Amino acid sequence: MNIKSLLLGSAAALLAVSGARAADAVVVAEPEPAEYVKICDVYGAGYFYIPGTETCLRIGGYIRYDAGFGDVGSFDGARAIDRLNGEEQDTWRKNARFTLKTWTGQETELGTLKTYTETRFNFGNGSGDLAENSGVSLNFAWIQLGGLRVGKDESAYDTFTGYAGNVIQDTLVPYGEFDTNLISYTFDAGNGFSAIVSLEQGSGEYNTFVDDGAGNWVPGVVNNTIDSAVPNVVLGAKYTQGWGGITGVVAYNSAWEEWAGKVRLDVNATDQISLFVMGGYGTDDNAARTFYKPWGGNWAIWGGGTYKFTEKTSLNAQVSYDEQENLGVAVNVAHQLVPGFTVTAEVDYLNEGKRNDADFLGSWTGATDKSSVGGLIRFQRDF
Secondary structure, eight states: OHHHHHHHHHHHHHHHHHHHHHHHSOOOOOOOOOOOOOBOOSSOTTOEEOTTSSOEEEEEEEEEEEEEEEOGGGTSOEEEEOTTTOOEEEEOEEEEEEEEEEEEEEEETTEEEEEEEEEEEEEEOOSGGGGGGSEEEEEEEEEEETTEEEEEEEOHHHHTTOOSOSOSOTTSSOOOOOEEEEEEEEEEOSSSEEEEEEEEOOOOEEEEEEEOSSSOEEEEEEEOSOSSSOOEEEEEEEEEETTEEEEEEEEEETTTTEEEEEEEEEEEOSSSEEEEEEEEEEOOSSBSSBTTBOSSSSEEEEEEEEEESSSSEEEEEEEEEETTOOEEEEEEEEEEEETTEEEEEEEEEEEEOOOOTTTTOOOTTOOSSEEEEEEEEEEEEEO
16 A cells, blocks of 8 residues: 555656646747738839838839940940050940839828839949949839929939930930929829929030130030029920820020920831921020030930830830031840840940031030940840
């Protein structure tokens, strides 16, 4: 009986100890349901709701690799010094770029609240004009509520009319400067008619010819930013339909008290062919070239189009010419290898116009009847 009592007592003790340990054990909470990211299809593909908010976010961008060769005058090649004989010679111009883009959208009682940012990270070779191919730049950072937009953007003088064709080098004859801080308002009537007013600051500078105050044209530097509290002003109107559209913009440069304007016609000739022509005119009483009239002389014209061989392959061309006889021609073929990955091969020609020594209103490089040819191949992955 003593052994039996001992065994029963030991078992009772073990049960008591086990019960005590069970009471002291850490209780693991039941996992809460995971909050998965929800798709937001209100503003198009790629948007999702930021968890805990009503704001839709999209993240995208592209990776690009350019390889250009040819005369520097056509902006396709670069220059280098030969290591052995010290002579200057042509070389490849290479540039790799990573661009990060973000979009947000949210509905409010005052309309749709949007933002857009675009930051570019570049790595390239070159000097002088090509130095811009290296470094980081903030190209867009704006807020828009309804039709009101504020922030860093490209000038409405260029974005409202649209870029001059689907070629890479569309500014062989420039049609406007781009980067600026602005406050703009766009009115959309909903029937194809829209209008815009934009108050802009401008940016940058370049060498040109200016009036010295005594009626003489002398070399000088044009600063493209405003020099007082009076902003640059851009006004525009547009009418678009299935056949194409017609757009007009006019701009006042407050710093130089100069005017410029452009009119553009777009025509969708067939399902495969789209064409455009754009003409510009600007005053040059105080400076030969300004933020809204960067071409030579008073007038300039651009024209071109796109022909789609297939859904993946297109031929793009542009011809441009101004009063100072600057002539630019750009032709490329763009082919989408797979969705999101496009290869573009382009050939460019630039003939810089004759310099008029009587009034110093020559080309922006000061060259006389210089012809340049170059080529560029671009690999771009969009995501």
